[in-house]
Amino acid sequence: MPIDRLNAVLDAHVSELEAAGTAKGAEAVVTGVLPAKGDRGPRFHLQDQGEREFIRMNSNSYLGLSLRKEVMEAEEHGTAAYGAGPGAVRFISGTYDVHVALEHELAAFHGREAAMVFSSAYATIVSSIVPLVTKETVLISDELNHNCIINAMRLSRPAGKAIYPHNDVDGLIEALESWKGKAKRALVVTDGIFSMRGDHAPLKRIQEVCREYDEHFSENVVLLVDDSHGVGAFGATGRGVEEYEGADPVDVLIGTLGKAFGVNGGYVTGSEALIRFLRESSPMYIYSNPITPGEAAACRAALGILDSQEGRDLLTHLRAMTKRFDEGLGRIGIETIPGEHPVVPLMIRDTGKTREMVDYLFDNGVLVTGLAYPVVPRGDEEIRAQVNADHTAQDIDRVLEILADRPR
Secondary structure, eight states: OOOHHHHHHHHHHHHHHHHHTOOOOSOOOEEEEEOOBTTBOOEEEETTSTTOOBEEOOOSOTTOGGGOHHHHHHHHHHHHHHOSSOOSOIIIIIOOHHHHHHHHHHHHHHTOSEEEEESOHHHHHHHHHHHHOOTTEEEEEETTOOHHHHHHHHHOOOSEEEEEOTTOHHHHHHHHHHTTTTOSEEEEEEESBOTTTOOBOOHHHHHHHHHHHHTTSTTOEEEEEEOTTTBTTSSTTSBOHHHHHTOOOOSEEEEESSSTTOSOOEEEEEOHHHHHHHHHHOHHHHSSOOOOHHHHHHHHHHHHHHTSHHHHHHHHHHHHHHHHHHHHHHHTTOOBOOOSSSEEEEEOOOHHHHHHHHHHHHHTTEEOEEEOTTTSOTTOOEEEEEOOTTOOHHHHHHHHHHHHTOOO
16 A cells, blocks of 8 residues: 655655754765774775775774674674574573673673663663653653653653753752652663763762652662763773762663673663563563674673773773863864763754764764754754774874864
């Protein structure tokens, strides 16, 4: 049956996005990777760009582990041993010993009792928040939390929801105060690192507030943190915002295997009771295949590198390159948001000018991501640059040189 009338509506919607300058547009297709050589990091070939070489400043692979020989070989060996895919969901016959070993190692890395792995961090968030929300739960969230948290809240059916201003602890207090005696459980949700800005939650203070109000909720004030951009990229040993802030372990910690680990997948870690409950109630765990055994093997290799002196050396270099880039932006008069995380936003504050800057950088061999409304609030339009540990000082200086010569 033709869907011509629906197609017309869909086309009109995309055309509106394009006219407003907020459409994602055509995807850049990577066709080849040139390894790091000498004092320069990896370069990338793109479809329809011939032999042009690009510096990638929009990758989540913060430690450069996606291109590490040990990680790639681990995935190859895992695939050879177990096959290309798991062949089933976890509770049927899709659980392999490498999945179990990875979960044990992630729990140990974070000092938790247990962990479980999902196909993505997005799936982890949705399949952790929704089951933890009952009709007698109030769901409390930072206003700038990631889209996955927003959609998990939309899918949940709580007694009520409260959104507090970004990183505003007083706003969190006001929300908890207003729900005293009205809900059995409070689920407070925040990003660890806010991925569009590179700033972090005041986690230690948030924990203090949650403890202060815990006695007023019979099923506790539960703190859930999505630190997908923090783990492996933030803190002295890569344990994320908890480590950086000197905070205690949060109740529910969610991370990703697809950013600093350089592979694919997501995970949640916490108490044995929490993980046992989620294995029985998380829809995207029960009804969806896990990461492949090869990916699980690669993640174990990546975690082994992170949790070693080599990993700490990579983090030291990452911080140095982030500082070099951040300070260089200041010298050439580009506004940014101060911070130590390798997400470095170039605050353009105009949709059209953001697109022009992205195009200018592309024309000069630099890949970045432009962010406009509704991904970020109006007036916060930006270019999100992401520093990686496989960037060299020469790479950073080259990007700064190009930015210094930008059209004014």
